[in-house]
Amino acid sequence: MSNANQVDPAKAAELFILHDQIHEPMHDRFLWATMQRRDAEAAAIPEWEELREIASKIKEHTLTHLDHYLEEFEENATKRGAHVHWALDAAEHNAIVYSILKDHGVEELIKSKSMLQEECQMAPFLQNRGIRVIESDLGERIQQLDGQPPSHIVFPAIHKTRQDVARLFARTVGTDPNNDDPHLLTEVMRNNARPRFLAAGAGMTGGNFAIAETGTFMVCTNEGNADIGASVPPLHIASIGIEKLIPRVEDMSVFLRLLARSAEGVPLTQYSSHFTGPRKGGELHIVLVDNGRSRRLGMPDFWHSLKCIRCGACMNTCPVYRRSGGLSYGATYSGPIGVILDPTFDEFKYSELPFHSTLCGSCTDVCPVKIDISDQIFKWRRVMAEKGYLPLTKRLSFAVAGRILGHSEEYHAMESLAGPAMVLAPHFLLYNRSLNPWGRSREIPPIAAQTFRNWYLENRSEHADIEQ
Amino acid sequence: MTTQTETINQKMLSKNARIGLFIPCYIDMMFPEVGIATLQLLERFRLNVGYPLNQTCCGQPMSNSGDEVNAAGAELLFVENFKSYDYIIGPAGSCVKQVRCHFDVIEQTADVKHIRQHTYELVEFLHGILKVDSFPWAEFQHSVAIHNSCSSIRGLGIAKPSEIMGVPFDKTADLLSKVKGLVLVPVDRPDDCCGFGGTFCVTDEAVSARMGLEKAHDHLRHGAEYVVSPDMSCLMHQQGIARHTGLALKYIHVAQVLNGGPF
Amino acid sequence: MQTSNSSRETILGAIRNNLPKNKVEHPRIPLFQRSGRPLKSEFEQHLKEAGGVAHDVPTVAEAEAKLLTLHPGAKVICSAVPEISGTRRVERVHAPHELADVDVGVVRAQFGVAETGAVWLTQEDLVVDALAVLSQHLVVLLDPEQIVCDMHEAYRRVRLNETAFGCFMMGPSATADIEATPVHGAQGARSLNLFFLPPKPIPALRVRQEPQ
Numbered sequence: 001m002s003n004a005n006q007v008d009p010a011k012a013a014e015l016f017i018l019h020d021q022i023h024e025p026m027h028d029r030f031l032w033a034t035m036q037r038r039d040a041e042a043a044a045i046p047e048w049e050e051l052r053e054i055a056s057k058i059k060e061h062t063l064t065h066l067d068h069y070l071e072e073f074e075e076n077a078t079k080r081g082a083h084v085h086w087a088l089d090a091a092e093h094n095a096i097v098y099s100i101l102k103d104h105g106v107e108e109l110i111k112s113k114s115m116l117q118e119e120c121q122m123a124p125f126l127q128n129r130g131i132r133v134i135e136s137d138l139g140e141r142i143q144q145l146d147g148q149p150p151s152h153i154v155f156p157a158i159h160k161t162r163q164d165v166a167r168l169f170a171r172t173v174g175t176d177p178n179n180d181d182p183h184l185l186t187e188v189m190r191n192n193a194r195p196r197f198l199a200a201g202a203g204m205t206g207g208n209f210a211i212a213e214t215g216t217f218m219v220c221t222n223e224g225n226a227d228i229g230a231s232v233p234p235l236h237i238a239s240i241g242i243e244k245l246i247p248r249v250e251d252m253s254v255f256l257r258l259l260a261r262s263a264e265g266v267p268l269t270q271y272s273s274h275f276t277g278p279r280k281g282g283e284l285h286i287v288l289v290d291n292g293r294s295r296r297l298g299m300p301d302f303w304h305s306l307k308c309i310r311c312g313a314c315m316n317t318c319p320v321y322r323r324s325g326g327l328s329y330g331a332t333y334s335g336p337i338g339v340i341l342d343p344t345f346d347e348f349k350y351s352e353l354p355f356h357s358t359l360c361g362s363c364t365d366v367c368p369v370k371i372d373i374s375d376q377i378f379k380w381r382r383v384m385a386e387k388g389y390l391p392l393t394k395r396l397s398f399a400v401a402g403r404i405l406g407h408s409e410e411y412h413a414m415e416s417l418a419g420p421a422m423v424l425a426p427h428f429l430l431y432n433r434s435l436n437p438w439g440r441s442r443e444i445p446p447i448a449a450q451t452f453r454n455w456y457l458e459n460r461s462e463h464a465d466i467e468q
Numbered sequence: 469m470t471t472q473t474e475t476i477n478q479k480m481l482s483k484n485a486r487i488g489l490f491i492p493c494y495i496d497m498m499f500p501e502v503g504i505a506t507l508q509l510l511e512r513f514r515l516n517v518g519y520p521l522n523q524t525c526c527g528q529p530m531s532n533s534g535d536e537v538n539a540a541g542a543e544l545l546f547v548e549n550f551k552s553y554d555y556i557i558g559p560a561g562s563c564v565k566q567v568r569c570h571f572d573v574i575e576q577t578a579d580v581k582h583i584r585q586h587t588y589e590l591v592e593f594l595h596g597i598l599k600v601d602s603f604p605w606a607e608f609q610h611s612v613a614i615h616n617s618c619s620s621i622r623g624l625g626i627a628k629p630s631e632i633m634g635v636p637f638d639k640t641a642d643l644l645s646k647v648k649g650l651v652l653v654p655v656d657r658p659d660d661c662c663g664f665g666g667t668f669c670v671t672d673e674a675v676s677a678r679m680g681l682e683k684a685h686d687h688l689r690h691g692a693e694y695v696v697s698p699d700m701s702c703l704m705h706q707q708g709i710a711r712h713t714g715l716a717l718k719y720i721h722v723a724q725v726l727n728g729g730p731f
Numbered sequence: 732m733q734t735s736n737s738s739r740e741t742i743l744g745a746i747r748n749n750l751p752k753n754k755v756e757h758p759r760i761p762l763f764q765r766s767g768r769p770l771k772s773e774f775e776q777h778l779k780e781a782g783g784v785a786h787d788v789p790t791v792a793e794a795e796a797k798l799l800t801l802h803p804g805a806k807v808i809c810s811a812v813p814e815i816s817g818t819r820r821v822e823r824v825h826a827p828h829e830l831a832d833v834d835v836g837v838v839r840a841q842f843g844v845a846e847t848g849a850v851w852l853t854q855e856d857l858v859v860d861a862l863a864v865l866s867q868h869l870v871v872l873l874d875p876e877q878i879v880c881d882m883h884e885a886y887r888r889v890r891l892n893e894t895a896f897g898c899f900m901m902g903p904s905a906t907a908d909i910e911a912t913p914v915h916g917a918q919g920a921r922s923l924n925l926f927f928l929p930p931k932p933i934p935a936l937r938v939r940q941e942p943q
Contacts, residue, residue: 013672013674014674014675017678032657032660039630045633048633053758057755058757058758061755061758067743067747139908157909186906186917194831214891216891225918227863228861230860231865242746249891250760250886257881266780267847268847270781270903272849272901273897274891274898275896297751303751319663320675323675354534356675358663358664362659362660378570381532385536408523411524451500452491452500453521456503456507460507
């Protein structure tokens with residue numbers, strides 16, 4: 001793969017920050033406020049940390065027995081009248097969906113939010129084959145109208161101001177560009193989407209969880225758009241990643257108590273819907289999708305990422321994400337979870353992502369299923385270094401530094417040289433990617449007149465631990 | 469993930485314990501006063517403190533970038549220098565975390581294991597092992613905002629992270645609250661990362677600077693004159709940004725405050 | 732589907748090959764200590780926070796009156812409950828599209844959950860699922876005795892294998908997608924008014940005395 005393919009999150013983040021004095025501060029503020037609501041909800045539950053541990057173990061149990069639970073789910077869902085399909089990869093998922101739609105003569109479908117469908121690039125695939133695809137989630141619809149992917153898995157358009165949305169709607173739906181009241185804009189979308197729900201030949205959803213015990217899958221929304229899509233058109237297709245399985249109905253209580261609190265700082269989403277077989281008078285197809293998940297299961301350092309319940313809390317807490325915006329990651333999944341998932345889709349393309357982090361560790365702490373996200377980010381750095389994906393300047397300077405720092409005489413020689421050198425050429429740094437990046441926003445710290453070591457030799461030489 | 473070493477729960481430090489002073493490379497070169505303060509402070513407790521002259525670096529710059537091959541030389545030299553000490557104390561949370569958590573690729577000899585189990589950051593050593601309850605020689609008539617580094621909080625357990633539910637604690641605050649005249653100010657985002665992140669501050673310059681600026685404004689907003697931290701690397705970054713922006717904040721290491729100098 | 736079947740085998744085979752070596756047991760979910768707070772008031776508080784409104788409505792007549800007060804302009808009131816006749820009975824509805832003009836949907840929830848302010852509604856309660864989400868407004872009847880403490884208890888009560896659709900509905904439809912500003916009435920119900928009204932008692936069976 002050529003260099004041109006590689007995603008540069010630092011550059012994209014810089015553009016987001018420098019764009020104006022409005023967007024990045026707003027983005028940071030909103031997500032920080034969401035985190036504070038999350039903290040307040042969590043603090044109100046004495047067993048919060050215990051719930052995290054239980055949820056983590058339920059997921060680990062399920063994943064270490066995944067084949068069994070998938071078969072149980074399929075059996076129970078089929079018994080209740082659902083059609084269950086299996087898709088090896090994104091291409092097969094799209095082909096299966098297209099085939100079902102074609103069989104039913106569907107010309108227009110309306111869908112609710114699904115990161116999996118985004119991952120499979122399903123919408124453009126279907127549009128190219130003459131099937132109109134309408135996003136019903138407000139945030140997704142905004143992004144669809146703007147020709148952009150979602151920037152956050154829970155708040156797809158959180159990087160846009162209300163003015164951005166008003167101007168977008170004016171351009172695409174024909175409303176007043178100066179009326180940016182969110183209530184009005186939401187009403188516009190409501191009236192725009194309703195006829196589409198009634199006209200659609202099929203409704204598509206994702207699945208937050210799939211319960212093996214009963215063959216049920218769950219969809220959580222605030223708008224109820226998934227429920228309209230499932231209850232109005234005669235055909236309901238659900239795309240579900242194989243990692244979404246959980247064993248029993250009672251397990252759901254643990255996850256639901258954690259999900260919306262982690263994601264938004266509310267006890268539940270407004271609608272937590274359970275679908276078991278087709279509705280009266282309807283038809284239900286479930287597409288179980290692998291697309292690299294079974295391969296990820298076999299990665300000892302990274303399979304815990306499969307526990308993810310797509311809450312987005314890691315994005316909200318990540319100080320880097322809040323200043324970068326989700327689009328800067330150049331992938332379906334952004335933020336800390338994106339950093340550890342995306343390299344499994346394309347190691348070279350996403351080789352910079354693990355470095356778009358300060359390893360602060362906050363993501364690990366907020367993850368409701370206790371994925372060791374920060375540790376995985378660190379481990380991905382080792383993978384990138386081993387594969388030789390570190391930028392050339394870093395590789396060379398680390399080789400030099402490695403040699404020097406491994407030998408004390410060379411280090412002390414460098415110290416006495418570099419001291420004056422750094423004073424004389426303050427903008428020189430071992431690993432700068434552009435001229436003087438440190439100096440752009442910071443003053444260079446001066447080298448001390450006397451190192452600690454020299455002070456020690458002068459003042460404490462009787463304690464000196466050198467071999468005489 | 470917090471690492472707790474075995475001996476942090478021991479009640480008494482043996483009088484003859486050999487303490488090895490670990491002075492990170494950037495403190496040696498740029499902030500020797502922090503090293504001096506640390507040494508003088510430990511000596512006040514009549515500890516037997518040695519300073520291996522051949523120490524260089526813990527290997528963090530390379531290790532943090534995933535380059536364990538080139539980190540190994542520094543890591544092995546560290547072990548060689550400090551293996552004969554009972555406790556290794558360093559005034560730097562991120563470096564201590566590096567030793568405890570990321571010396572895991574080099575062969576796990578008895579010496580390596582000993583090092584990983586007995587290397588402490590200064591605050592956690594004073595708080596948990598020496599259990600210091602007063603600093604009579606120190607005075608600091610200023611308002612102070614504490615900055616605990618992410619490594620110290622989430623890697624070493626110096627304070628409860630705000631996102632984890634439980635009984636709050638802050639070892640740095642406990643120690644500083646014993647210094648005469650020192651007034652601790654609360655801040656809006658006590659454990660939101662300041663943006664240093666090692667090479668991150670160079671490779672992700674714009675984001676790093678935004679994070680640092682946010683920190684500085686938070687401290688200013690609450691009337692802090694000084695920002696005090698157990699981690700000079702974070703302070704170096706925040707100070708650089710504050711100076712560049714012309715913000716009136718002063719930055720100082722916790723060792724200097726607890727020792728009463730050098731300032 | 733031929734392809735899908737072979738994919739099924741490929742996927743299951745790949746999973747079996749890649750299962751992590753150390754198996755993890757299913758953890759036990761303990762019974763958590765409860766706060767002891769009265770269930771109804773906790774339920775009402777969370778419902779309010781979610782944008783719903785609770786009303787104490789002791790009689791059917793008051794329920795009818797209150798509905799008309801809340802929705803004076805309502806032309807189509809589609810009811811799934813015996814207590815309130817409405818202008819259209821959902822039992823007579825065949826296709827969900829017929830509900831597109833419903834101003835107020837009236838349903839009865841099986842139970843509420845104090846921890847969240849949510850109510851449980853199934854296909855059997857709704858008769859036509861779309862009633863829950865196509866109605867411009869919802870009035871939900873709930874027996875105040877039928878409030879469970881938390882989601883753990885709630886999941887012990889639901890019978891997922893007995894219904895094609897079951898929903899924990901917490902307040903009206905909402906979104907915060909524009910500048911994280913909460914807005915109610917996004918796609919589903921614009922409002923949710925909950926009436927605490929026990930169901931009509933089922934009349935006692937009268938045994939007919941056959942003449943000898």
